[in-house]
Amino acid sequence: MKNWHRLNVSTEGALKIDVPSFCHANTERSDIYLPGNGGIWTFGKDEIFNQAWVDYVQETIPYIEITGALVFWRAPGYQHPAAHIDVAPKSSPSARDIEYEDNGFHATNSSDSMDKNDFYPVVSAYNFTLDPLDDSEMTWYKPKEWTNTYDYAELKKFTNAVHYDDVPLEKLNEVDSIRVGSKDLVMVRTNRLHNVRMGQRERWAISARAVMGWSSWKEAVETLKPWIVE
């Protein structure tokens, strides 16, 4: 089973800010910032996306109700040595009854907890890169020796809003990869260990997050089948 699917959804007109300028001018609100190497920022949907595009996405695919975004920046060649799965607090998932005001996404995904049992794996995200010539690849992994991934990974916390389970790449075999590109949304699997292989170009990736309408990747793929183009 593939770990990504390209969707029949254009990214044209998605963004209402110049993301690199904004992020570099607002490093104090980043979730992680390594000068010269990379950074992660979170946004509520109204801070980063044009409402017309958010509406277009949901009109095209009723199952995708965008709530916010993570922005990932990496310098050319910067290689993170571990893979992770995305986790979010059980107490505050992207649930339907949450009101996303201001940077609501950040607030509602915050937790002080460092107990794994307080988190659930996020199944899917909707990604694109800013650079049409982006040469990085999102990569997926399986442990070399079978194990329950969720037990095996260490919960690491960058900030209250960004939680990852990190596993060193030496313990893993790569099983899939994709060059996401800038033109259309790619649904990517985030509850399997993943990382990014950098190329020669700077990478700016937008990862839209939506209300989670399913509990497994299989269910996500089956539900979105009519809109999958690759």
Ligand SMILES: [Fe+2]
């Ligand atoms: Fe991730």
